[in-house]
Amino acid sequence: MKTSRYRLFVFVEGRELDVPFYDGISRTALAATGFEYTVERIVAVQGHEGKSGLEEYYEYLRDQRKLNQANSRGRVSALFFMDRDFDPIIKSQLPRTKNIALTRTYNVEAEVFDSADPVRALADLASLSDGEAARVAADLGKWQHELADKWSTWLELCVISVALGSQCRTKPKSQSRINSPVFGPVSDIAAAAESELVSTTATCEDPVVRRQVIEERLSKALRRNGHFPLLSGKHLGAYLEERLRAHPIAQHGHMRALAGAASRVHLARLDFGGEWADYYRRKILQAVV
Incomplete structure (x- = not known):
């Protein structure tokens, strides 16, 4: 150097x-x-x-x-x-x-997904005109934050799992295992079972006390910033594809394999x-x- x-x-x-x-x-x-x-x-x-x-x-x-x-x-x-x-x-x-x-x-x-120009990114991604992309972007709104809200319980459990060193699949790289379907509503029964699994597979010292400390910190963080800062961007491409394929305008575009291309397309529109x-x-x- x-x-x-x-x-x-x-x-x-x-x-x-x-x-x-x-x-x-x-x-x-x-x-x-x-x-x-x-x-x-x-x-x-x-x-x-x-x-x-x-x-x-x-x-x-x-x-x-x-x-x-x-x-x-x-x-x-x-x-x-x-x-x-x-x-x-x-x-x-x-x-x-x-x-x-x-x-x-x-x-x-x-x-990248949160900060790119949404209209230009959607136009490129779904082969839409500027006008069509603008209408789709308006309809989707802050879809990135929408996924974080849908997965809010899952994301909170992921934080606790990582903090406790839990030996389970409740991790930020994984899609939600408690929403059914995966981008649908949360199942209270599945959430309770996953929470129990996070606790029973913990490897840290004094996991009960550690969980209480993390939950207090998490509560403060959520009041300040909401759930989006807890969401890995790797899940956003799949969710965007889900939303676009259900949209009456976007679904008629010439769409590629959206989830795989979405991050690169949004990067180009930063x-x-x-x-x-x-x-x-x-x-x-x-x-x-």
Whole structure:
């Protein structure tokens, strides 16, 4: 890093959307500075993907005092962008350093779906005219948040399951197992059984007390932000496809396999200079100051 021409190294978890997403953010944030940057998948540096790889490399650079270094071009900094996951609820303390930044939403994919231009994304995705796409977008409304509300009980159980280290399938990567059908109403019987399973398969110390603590934190988080920050973006493509195929206008469009293409199409319709990106641009500028 010290001998590089780059002023900022942005390290990301390495999934499909991370590099183009953070490249767009970095390019826009640093355009007026003239600073060069690079966005690197952590697997290329650390040998494995994911948040654990980012955390390990951050700790290495921190211990070596190499997070921020000076060279002939100025200061060279490292910035680690990590998915938010459930960290604000299940961790007692979040990182307090300008070298680490969390997503605003559960993960990058959720941010992409929530922040893209809905009309242009729907027009591309379902081969609709601008007028048709505008009508469909108006009818769908905040469909992303609608799914979070439908799965609210499931998402709460996922938070508790992760916090308790429960050995069950109540995890954020899984579709709801308590809604029937999966995007339909919640089954109270299934929810009660799943809640019991989360408790009986817990592996943490003192799971009863731990669950009480997490439920209190979760309640506070929900009052502030609702359920959407708990929803992994990986589920949004399938839900959008479900909604579109039932829509009287969209269902007559020339639709592709929507769920697989939806995240890429929405990524292409992000305005990285938009207000939604202020948080990310600010994190980048703070890192190079």
